[in-house]
Amino acid sequence: MMIPRLVFFTKGVGKHKDKLQSFELALRKAGIEKCNLVRVSSIFPPNCKIVTKEQGVTMLKAGQVIFCVMSENSTNEPNRMISASVGMAVPAEHEHYGYLSEHHAFGETEEKSGDYAEDLAATMLASTLGIEFDPAKNYDERKETYRMSGKIVKTRNITQAARGDKNGLWTTVVTAAVFIL
Secondary structure, eight states: OOOOSEEEEEEEEEEESSHHHHHHHHHHHHTOTTSEEEEOOSEEOTTOEEOOHHHHHHTOOTTOEEEEEEEEEEEOSTTOEEEEEEEEEEESSTTSOEEEEEEEEESOOHHHHHHHHHHHHHHHHHHHHTOOOOTTSOHHHHHHHHHHHTSEEEEEEEEEEEEOOTTOOEEEEEEEEEEEO
């Protein structure tokens, strides 16, 4: 079975006249440019341990196929605000799976984009665990409900925001939860 045992979170931004090269530079800043990336959906594996980016990157080999939940966004419009975010929600019971979410946006601050991604992951996990909540309430109120249930112990996000290059170069932002088997 291919169930990841470790995960690390990373982000980066790149600027270049070519869109693909700006993506490559963002991956470089994130430390995952030397790997073949396979995007997967949103499940945080049971018993998966979170390690630092520095620890995770040292475990990667050039050409390695790695699985990740990734969000990316690009623009060549001067000063346009872009963001990419990955949110996470982990259950109290480590044997149960959690959720990761991807979100990318135009015109959102890093904080707003990150909160939205975190909210997505927490809401998916809460509905899976049978936690009753009011979807009309704002995230801070729902977060308190989730925590008080005792069923969700950790939520977080990693977000990269940037303004489009003032001279019209492609600007790309990436965030990722990178799995290590």
